[in-house]
Amino acid sequence: METQSFLYKQLAADIESQIRRGELRPGDKLPSLRILQDKLGMSLNTVYQAYMELEAMGLVEAQAKSGFFIKKNRLLNMAAPRFARKPDRPRKVRLSDITNTVVANSLNPDLVPLGASTLSPDLLPQKHLTRIMRGITPEMMAPLLQYTPSEGSLELRRKLTFRMLGLVPDIRERDVTITNGCSEAVALALLATTDRGDVVAVESPTHFGFLQLLRELGLLVMELPTDPLSGVVTEGLSQVLRDNKVRVCLLMPNFQNPMGALMTDSRKEELVAILHEANIPVIEDDIYAEMHFGKKRPRLLKHWDQKGLVITCSSFSKILAPGFRVGWVVANGDVADRIRRLKAGFSMAAPTLQQHVLTQFLAEGALDRYLRLLRASVYNQVLKTAMAVQHAFPEGSRLSVPEGGNMLWIELPSWADGTRLYQEALEKGISIVPGAAFSTTDHFGHYIRLSCTSPFSEPVEAAVNTLGELVRSQQL
């Protein structure tokens, strides 16, 4: 009995450690009892007891007739960050000066990049992309110096259309327009759907780039109640639409920036139904979706779009090459025409050379091979950074591990000030982004966003420890 007790505990500990290291990931299915029994030469009972032990620890859950799965968001002993359930009112976008310095600091290579917005170059397929570029001969150069059509190169649009089969019902090449990155896609979608003074509903908190853009376009922002784990609260949205004249929604349903929230399929479906009912278009920024830690790429809102109201924007900037400035927008009908005309007027066409390099990279089947490795690295970085935060930050801090993306959204104890932490961290050579940058409300003064865009390392761990000390010192 003692041996068996030791055996199942040892097995449970081994699996736990695989989970903690990120080798098994939230949503992953554990091997069936019988398969593990055969593989390890243990009794069925030992394996079963190990699984029960893991379930008791809150790490796995049994699903009827399907087996055991790694539980989501339960890898830490910390509670998830909280959020405001009461809808805000439409506001003019006023941003503190900090937002400008945040962007500059996020690009500063001399800081430990916990405020970065893009992956460390070490993680990118530099050699492969260089090889494609160096393979360009003078004979190939002529068309690469010319404009592509303003909707983008047909070859790249074909590749993207193929990639979106199954994600966007009935997708055709003509629905896809290539843009200068996802930001241009979003900006043109906003221009195509709004007039100055209109109200745009966004998650709260939201990407500060969205807030800056809304300000520049003279649009009002309406922040929606948003769960840091599961995204926009649909009841909150309904209430907002009843009480306000919202012109368009601008959302990130998949691994939202800054929270990492992922809307479930049923919530997405419900959201699209509510917006269809109210006839309100929604711009979905899908830029982080390919960075899913679970097995499946999450669905698009556009999956449920019956009326051509969903405008999907994305790019390769967060997974492949930010500096390439190639993104795309998927839209239908009049709004698609309007976006294409705006694209032609605003920047004629996306850069030809990068469209060529990306087409080539996709044609070689290199993207999915690369993404499999990348996701594992990033998940590992995210998990280890989260562990380090749990270790270093004071009681009352809250954090959950997202199911994708590369960010951690941290609620500090209520007495702490995220903006002060941001400034003190800069003095220690560390960039982070204070929660205040992501909202026009004052709800997020004691929140921060940490990026996990570089491999976890001693300097990163030391930086997290320094942040923890800086937070603690605020209490003194």
Add this chain to the structure above:
Amino acid sequence: METQSFLYKQLAADIESQIRRGELRPGDKLPSLRILQDKLGMSLNTVYQAYMELEAMGLVEAQAKSGFFIKKNRLLNMAAPRFARKPDRPRKVRLSDITNTVVANSLNPDLVPLGASTLSPDLLPQKHLTRIMRGITPEMMAPLLQYTPSEGSLELRRKLTFRMLGLVPDIRERDVTITNGCSEAVALALLATTDRGDVVAVESPTHFGFLQLLRELGLLVMELPTDPLSGVVTEGLSQVLRDNKVRVCLLMPNFQNPMGALMTDSRKEELVAILHEANIPVIEDDIYAEMHFGKKRPRLLKHWDQKGLVITCSSFSKILAPGFRVGWVVANGDVADRIRRLKAGFSMAAPTLQQHVLTQFLAEGALDRYLRLLRASVYNQVLKTAMAVQHAFPEGSRLSVPEGGNMLWIELPSWADGTRLYQEALEKGISIVPGAAFSTTDHFGHYIRLSCTSPFSEPVEAAVNTLGELVRSQQL
């Protein structure tokens, strides 16, 4: 006496032929009498008589104490196109469907490209640019995959600032923002200076891309009386400003598209003074200025800008590599800040790789070497196409040879229809752009624009002859 008569006539004919072939260009100074006398071993009187003969032919002119110069705009026996001196009224931009097909056809490689908007790849420094690109090693790749700051790479902004020394008084790097081509520069400048419903004054006719953009931004257009040779008529502008509420001007003072008009320095100075008086900003699109056939690059409106009201937009698209999508905007003060913020919101940053390649190209001193050759080729193309038009088109057609750019603006006899010619030419495998595409008025129904973007060749000559026949056949 007969010998001498023969000698001076022969010399005059030789010089005339050099002018007609484009070896001597408008604005060029002829050698002094004494130098030519020494060089050719002729009498001073023979040389003098030859120059007088050329002057009598209207090809050269004597300037007091400076010598003899090739006259501008007098290489053909055709009269210049005419224009409307009476200002129009502000209009909503409505464009015929033809404008859309015009863009598509201008990119169609199967047509003789007399409607093209960019240079034939054969004229571009393909080998040099390929060499720079192939010189990129995996070690250099890391920063090239990342974003540059949204205002652009410092190295390229330095190179451009250096290039604009003497053109823009007191220019600093901080005044220059890199954009995704000149079209983004213009679009952001419009967004930064207007609200929906505002009136924007443009040349008449103007670049159809401007009209499309004004339409998409919900702006009204006010077409200004514009001389095909010397650009905006300042008296007309004054009258328009008295009678209308113009928010901003959008002009191409140097080799205007579609007419090739070049404003003189004094007219530019006067225009800036009028706008300063009225406190109206002006966006100048300078994209064709480097394609000057005379010795000097023409000045910018910004040269006379005392109040930071001039916003200068340009790019390398018309001289180097359209598909690179790298342009820039030079602005000051609040409007510059606004444009930089819009740039960050709209497309984050321009593509990094092309900024690197262009910086390298400029650093090697390659641009000016290349431009010297390019200008000679393009002038030759323009001149030969103009000669071919003079030969092929019916009596009553009007045309002048521009002093730069790569376009010919042709007024057909009043009974002819440019749009019908456009459609009939397409059937013959030739692209042109009908005058109607460049205006919201009905003044330009019997005008066309021909581009001279490819080396003059038999197919081009044949296409011009076909166009001439098509015009003639309209009279039957």
